[in-house]
Amino acid sequence: MQKSLLHTIHTPKELRLLNQKDLPQLAQELREFIINIVATKEGHLGASLGVVELTIALHYVFNTPIDQLIWDVGHQAYGHKILTGRKNNFHTNRQLGGISGFPNRNESNYDTFGVGHASTSISAALGMAIASKLKGEFEKQHIAVIGDASIAGGMAFEGLNHAGVTDTNLLVILNDNAIGIDPSVGALKMYLTNVKKGTQKRNNIIKALNFDYSGPIDGHNINTIISELKRLKKVKGPKFLHVITTKGKGLKQAETDQVKYHAPGLFDAKTGELIVKSGFNQPPKYQDVFGFTIVELAKLNKKIIGITPAMPTGSSLKYMMDIMPDRAFDVGIAEQHAVTLAAGMATQGLIPFCNIYSTFLQRAYDQIIHDVALQNLPVIFCLDRAGLVGEDGPTHHGIFDLSYLRSIPNLIIFAPRNEVELRNIMYTAQLGLKHPIAIRYPRGQGVTRNWKQAFTKIEIGKGTQLKKGDKLAILSIGSISKNVTEAIIDLQVSHYDLRFVKPLDETLLHAIFKNYETIVTIEDNSIKGGFGSAISEFASENNYKNTIKILGIPDVFIEHGDVGTLQKSVGLDAENLKKRFSLLYR
Ligand SMILES: Cc1ncc(C[n+]2csc(CCOP(=O)(O)OP(=O)(O)O)c2C)c(N)n1
Ligand SMILES: CC(=O)[C@@H](O)[C@H](O)COP(=O)(O)O
Ligand SMILES: [Mg+2]
Numbered sequence: 001m002q003k004s005l006l007h008t009i010h011t012p013k014e015l016r017l018l019n020q021k022d023l024p025q026l027a028q029e030l031r032e033f034i035i036n037i038v039a040t041k042e043g044h045l046g047a048s049l050g051v052v053e054l055t056i057a058l059h060y061v062f063n064t065p066i067d068q069l070i071w072d073v074g075h076q077a078y079g080h081k082i083l084t085g086r087k088n089n090f091h092t093n094r095q096l097g098g099i100s101g102f103p104n105r106n107e108s109n110y111d112t113f114g115v116g117h118a119s120t121s122i123s124a125a126l127g128m129a130i131a132s133k134l135k136g137e138f139e140k141q142h143i144a145v146i147g148d149a150s151i152a153g154g155m156a157f158e159g160l161n162h163a164g165v166t167d168t169n170l171l172v173i174l175n176d177n178a179i180g181i182d183p184s185v186g187a188l189k190m191y192l193t194n195v196k197k198g199t200q201k202r203n204n205i206i207k208a209l210n211f212d213y214s215g216p217i218d219g220h221n222i223n224t225i226i227s228e229l230k231r232l233k234k235v236k237g238p239k240f241l242h243v244i245t246t247k248g249k250g251l252k253q254a255e256t257d258q259v260k261y262h263a264p265g266l267f268d269a270k271t272g273e274l275i276v277k278s279g280f281n282q283p284p285k286y287q288d289v290f291g292f293t294i295v296e297l298a299k300l301n302k303k304i305i306g307i308t309p310a311m312p313t314g315s316s317l318k319y320m321m322d323i324m325p326d327r328a329f330d331v332g333i334a335e336q337h338a339v340t341l342a343a344g345m346a347t348q349g350l351i352p353f354c355n356i357y358s359t360f361l362q363r364a365y366d367q368i369i370h371d372v373a374l375q376n377l378p379v380i381f382c383l384d385r386a387g388l389v390g391e392d393g394p395t396h397h398g399i400f401d402l403s404y405l406r407s408i409p410n411l412i413i414f415a416p417r418n419e420v421e422l423r424n425i426m427y428t429a430q431l432g433l434k435h436p437i438a439i440r441y442p443r444g445q446g447v448t449r450n451w452k453q454a455f456t457k458i459e460i461g462k463g464t465q466l467k468k469g470d471k472l473a474i475l476s477i478g479s480i481s482k483n484v485t486e487a488i489i490d491l492q493v494s495h496y497d498l499r500f501v502k503p504l505d506e507t508l509l510h511a512i513f514k515n516y517e518t519i520v521t522i523e524d525n526s527i528k529g530g531f532g533s534a535i536s537e538f539a540s541e542n543n544y545k546n547t548i549k550i551l552g553i554p555d556v557f558i559e560h561g562d563v564g565t566l567q568k569s570v571g572l573d574a575e576n577l578k579k580r581f582s583l584l585y586r
Contacts, residue, residue, distance in 0.1 A: 006030055011085055012059035012110075023060065023222045027052050031250040033087070034078050039269035042391070043094050043101055046248035046261045047076035047147070050177050050219075054145070054243060055079035057225040058173075061233065062141055065110045068128045072146035072156075074102035074115035076175070084110035094391035096561025102395060116395025117360065118333045119153025121146050122172055126159055129168035141233060143171045149180030149310060152188050153333040163238045164210035171232055171239045172211070175219065177247040181262045182312045185332045196244060206240045215242030220249060259313055283449055286441045286479075287384055289419040291316025292452075293426050294353055295323055301430050303351045307331060309338040315355040315384050335360050339367035339379070346377040351430050357385040358398025358440060365404060372436050373410045379436045380429045386415070386440035387479070387524030388553070388567060393560025398440070399553045402477070402501055403529030405438050412437040412460060413501040415478030419451035421499070427455035442479045442524065444563070463505035469493040472585045473516035477501055477531040480524040483567070486574035491581055501531050504538055513544040518584055520549045524572065527552040549584065551577070 005022055006029040009015050018026065031052050038045045056079070058069060064084070071077040081099065082090050085108060092098025103111035113124040121144035129142040146156060151174055163170050176192055178184055194200030196216055206213045212235050217224050225243065232239050247262075248254025253272040254261035266275040284292075298304040298320060306328035312318040320328040331338050335356055342352035356364070361383055372379045386398040405413050412435050416422040422441055429437050466485070472493040476484045481497050488495055496512065498505060512519065521532035532550030539548060553570055567573045571580065 004029060006033060006082075006087070009083060010087070012064050012083060015056070015059050015083060018060075020060075020223065020226065023056055027056055027222060030056070030079050030082060033082060033090075035251055036269045037091050037093065038078070039267050041091060041093055041095070042263070042265055044075035044078070044263050045251070046254050046258055047073075048078035049249050049251060049254055050245040050247040051076050051145070051175060052079050052249065053220050053222045054173070054175065054225060054245065055083065057222055057229055058143065058145070059083055061226055061229040062143060065112065067141040067143065068112045068125065069110070070113045070121040070125045070128075070142075070144045071103055071115060072121035072144060072150045073118045076145075076147070077103050077111075080110070081108075084108055094393070094560050096559070096565050098560075100393055100560060101391060102393070114395070116392070117363065118150040119146070119155040121150075122156050122159030122163065125172070126163045126166065126168065126170055129170045130166060133168050138169070141169050141171065143173060145173045145175055147180070148174065148176045148178060148189065148192055149184045149333050152184070152186055154336055160206070160209050160211070167237045169236070171241065173241045173243060174215075175243055175245055176216065177245045179247050179258050180310050180333065181314065182259055182310065182318070182330065185310075185330050195242070211238045211240040213240045213242070216244045217242070219243035219245035281449065283446045284419060284451060285316075285444055286419060286422060286446050287314065287316040287443075289422050289446065289451055290355065290382055290384065290426070290441075291319040293423045295320050297426060297430050298324055298327060301351065303349060304430055305329070305342075305345055305350050305352045307338050307342055307352055307354045309333060309335045309356055309360065311355070311357065311360075314357070315382075317355050335364040336367050339364040340371040342379045343367070343371040343375065343377050346372075346379050347375075351378070351380065351432075353380045353382055353426070353430075355382040355384060357396075358383040358387075358401040359385060359389075359396050361401065362404065368405070368411070368436075369408055373408045376410045376435060378433045380426070380433075381436065381438040382426075383438055383440040385443045387442045388558060388563050388570075389443045390563040390566065391560050394557040397553075397558055399524065399526050399558065401438070401440050402523060402525040402531055403533075406501055406529060406534060410435050411502060413440070414438070414458075414499060415440050415501065417476070417479055417481035417497050417499070418448045419446040420448055420453055421458075422446075423451065423453070424456050424458050428458045428460070431457065433460070440478065446479070447482050458499070461500050461503040461505055463496055463498040463500065463508045465494065465496050465508075467493070467495040469495075471516065472518050472520065472581065473512045474520045474522065474581065475512070475531075475535060476522040478524060480522050480572060483572060483574045483577055484522055487577035487581060491578070491585060493581060493585055498531070501534055504534060506538065509535070509538055510542070513539065513542070513546050516546065518547045518549070520551060520581065520584060522572070522577070523552040524567075525552055526555060528555050549580075551580065
């Protein structure tokens with residue numbers, strides 16, 4: 001019976017005392033450890049399984065945490081966390097109060113840079129490398145591990161372009177497994193494929209950028225990786241190592257169904273089989289309502305185009321991509337490009353639905369202003385994952401879009417309270433708007449089983465009253481309406497769904513301000529600059545002196561955890577809302 005090695009390793013210092021010939025056994029144990037925990041605690045699986053050998057080799061060769069190691073996106077860093085002192089609490093991964101699902105500087109000095117959004121690692125590592133050089137720390141190494149989908153992100157190229165003219169101790173390791181969450185796309189993917197097949201000169205793009213390029217090497221052969229890393233340690237200046245790995249390596253199903261096993265949910269650690277939660281007679285996910293509805297509309301309106309930056313499965317645009325591949329585009333991890341691509345299409349009379357998670361759209365802010373709104377181009381932005389998203393935590397909560405979009409002229413902002421409203425605003429938008437529109441909706445399931453109703457046109461800028469009461473007017477926006485409805489079942493208060501943050505329904509607001517002394521606004525968005533701020537601005541512009549209470553996400557970053565508990569922690573759950581309304585309802 002082999003003695004377990006993993007349980008003797010608490011830090012890379014102990015790892016580096018191991019005999020190199022024992023490392024394959026350590027890899028096997030680390031893989032099993034990851035599988036056993038993620039099977040029951042959920043999380044990102046495939047990416048971490050794919051870099052087990054690379055992770056061990058990096059901590060074996062480099063003097064971490066002095067040598068700086070940055071993981072791009074960081075969803076592949078479970079092995080890194082387990083080997084750097086977090087084995088014993090790794091079972092708390094992504095749980096409220098537990099460790100983060102991504103490297104986080106507050107969590108460990110081995111997590112040298114906080115990540116979660118793709119394509120940042122090269123810039124961060126270069127920044128560290130230049131700093132080390134200026135500080136005279138000439139022996140310090142700086143390593144960025146970036147995937148084949150993430151390196152196609154514009155920011156990664158910006159980092160490479162700069163690094164190529166520096167003589168810093170920077171090593172960029174391309175973890176090439178030929179897939180993002182969905183299959184990687186674009187000319188770079190084709191190029192890398194040909195390099196691997198040997199039908200293309202070995203990565204002269206990188207050499208042209210003045211990098212010392214080496215590879216491709218087998219990213220699962222620890223000995224090969226270690227000898228190459230040891231060689232590269234002595235090479236001065238910017239270096240680029242191309243490693244080939246298999247996403248999901250070591251679990252058959254994760255290797256064959258790599259999309260699903262990127263984040264598979266619960267599964268049987270022994271067999272690898274998924275444990276599917278019954279969805280019988282459950283309301284659909286908002287993303288699927290989007291996905292099915294855009295197909296329905298695109299069949300009727302040939303001008304409709306779908307665009308996603310690398311999230312075909314997550315956004316459910318894959319339904320349209322499967323049926324109409326010439327009208328639905330996965331542009332890769334390229335949010336800025338996605339937005340301006342849509343703008344270009346709109347100038348030619350097409351009707352682009354640009355589907356980008358709220359948090360990832362932050363990356364394309366100038367494109368929204370400069371390329372879309374300033375030119376008043378009718379792009380239809382569908383912001384999925386708006387609001388608190390749960391276990392992905394502060395890097396992924398979509399809680400700023402109402403604030404960051406509201407100050408942009410010409411932009412319509414709509415938030416559906418349910419799936420029927422989402423369908424109807426999509427239908428309305430494709431009829432031909434004179435402005436761009438942003439439609440924001442949450443991660444996960446909606447509230448309506450019979451969502452597939454006939455389309456109804458929505459009047460732009462019109463809100464609606466959902467419940468009549470007295471003394472207190474509650475104004476909600478979007479899907480948080482569900483919690484309000486539950487909270488006021490026994491309260492005689494009025495509840496309005498304003499539906500639009502821009503333009504506001506001013507006629508309705510005048511009536512509300514004239515009839516209720518106290519007005520409460522609620523949003524699954526930061527209270528800074530969001531829906532409540534819009535209502536306050538309306539009141540001040542019209543000299544109303546009513547009491548306005550703004551409820552929403554406080555001005556802090558919200559940690560990871562299940563959505564229900566996170567909503568409770570900020571007082572947006574039905575129970576807390578009921579208490580708050582009752583106090584105001586004298
Ligand atoms: C800016 C941004 N856009 C999209 C995502 C969603 N996302 C997370 S992982 C991933 C795929 C990453 O693929 P790759 O870089 O090849 O790494 P791998 O998972 O293959 O290890 C994507 C698109 C993100 N995290 N950040
Ligand atoms: C790591 C990353 O950014 C993605 O995998 C993200 O976690 C997907 O989020 P959803 O699970 O909400 O699609
Ligand atoms: Mg990849």
